[in-house]
Amino acid sequence: MTDLDDLTKIRALDKKNALDSIKQLPQQIDQAWSESFSIDFPQNYKDTRNIAICGMGGSTYGARIIKSLYDGAQITKMPIELVNNYWLPGYVNSETLVILSSYSGNTEETIACAKEAKEKGAKIIGITSGGQLAAFLKENNYPSYIFNPVHNPSAQPRIGVGYMVMGLIGMLARLGKIPVDAAEIEKIITFLDGESTTLGENAFAETNPAKKMAIKLKDKIPVIMVADFLEGAAYAIRNPFHETAKQFALYFAIPELNHHLLEGLSYPADLKKYLYFIFFLSDIYDKRNKKRMQLTIDVVKQNNIPIETISLHGYSLLFTLPCFMKLTQAKFLG
CATH class of the missing domain: 3.40.50.10490 (Glucose-6-phosphate isomerase like protein; domain 1)
Incomplete structure (x- = not known):
């Protein structure tokens, strides 16, 4: 790498x-x-x-x-x-x-x-x-x-x-x-400009969250886990893994995944060594989905599959979106 x-x-x-x-x-x-x-x-x-x-x-x-x-x-x-x-x-x-x-x-x-x-x-x-x-x-x-x-x-x-x-x-x-709200668009632009210091190419891997994640995802299948309002953004992040990084990736959304996915983690037996689950957490999720997210994390851990949890701190639905996309866009390049 x-x-x-x-x-x-x-x-x-x-x-x-x-x-x-x-x-x-x-x-x-x-x-x-x-x-x-x-x-x-x-x-x-x-x-x-x-x-x-x-x-x-x-x-x-x-x-x-x-x-x-x-x-x-x-x-x-x-x-x-x-x-x-x-x-x-x-x-x-x-x-x-x-x-x-x-x-x-x-x-x-x-x-x-x-x-x-x-x-x-x-x-x-x-x-x-x-x-x-x-x-x-x-x-x-x-x-x-x-x-x-x-x-x-x-x-x-x-x-x-x-x-x-x-x-x-x-x-x-x-x-x-x-x-x-046009004022919220301005706040988003200001926020993204500021994030370039933390997530940019000049920030060393030991302190850069995007580079750290890119290293962890080497030779792994990223499994992006979101809930409700971030499902569309998860699709927009999954595809560049395929097209740009040439890396197979998946995404699933709670609560739908709870009705099938977790039952499919047993076989094939060596599947677990390739998977890497990334859970995106948000305080704005529906309270029922927040509970499901934690339960899903627990089940994946019990299956001895590596996971990462990332908390998104946007104060509104629209503002949370660029927080999610900026971090994940930077990751797939790694």
Whole structure:
């Protein structure tokens, strides 16, 4: 394993400049929020009855995070559905807000949904950096967020998460679909800027939580354990383990996992030597899920599987999210 304090070796391995993209997460959020929240939408776009968000892979990070953050926490009263295929749900009509999400703009499944949404007369908006989707949105004069990813030098969609998450939050807030306090966005940006000292590449491994975890996860299968409003964020962290670190990883959410996962820890017999469970704790979890989280930790320990517990100290649902993502984004690079 590369010495995580050897910046010369790290730069040599980081041929696509992923590290700089991660460091610019605060700038991505700042740009995406200010630009997306300034978009003007027709009044009839604010009167829709349901939302279908179309996207694949890294382009769904924003959708998944928003669904678990707002819809899952019962903050929104409007159904939000994720569409990860070539076709839309049968209920989509003129009263549906269809959001087309593709970082590159060339995701074939999303383009197929775009054409169908137009045929059904849905209210269409989009978020993309260009490609076929940008052309489609411009040609049909659909109000959208087409961004210039100046703060993602790696050009990797999965590391441009600030654009896809905050761009979507900004548009939905502008439409009045979700409540967002602009002052809280500023606090998030300030917080993330400050964390660069503790989690950055210049902080030595002996004091850097991200580097410490990266070392522990060598030759292991990370199993990310969360509850309720962090389920979407867990997906957004699991995928980069696959794509960037080339490392198999899993995520599970309480309470659903309690109905199957723990019964599957016995076989194969050598499974335990590969697993490493990471439990993310939050005071904002539902009190029933907090109890389940502790019971789950106890069961995993009883199975002699190594674990790590990480407490997230955000004072609100939205503020907890960047605490989670900044720490875990830094880890998978190790």
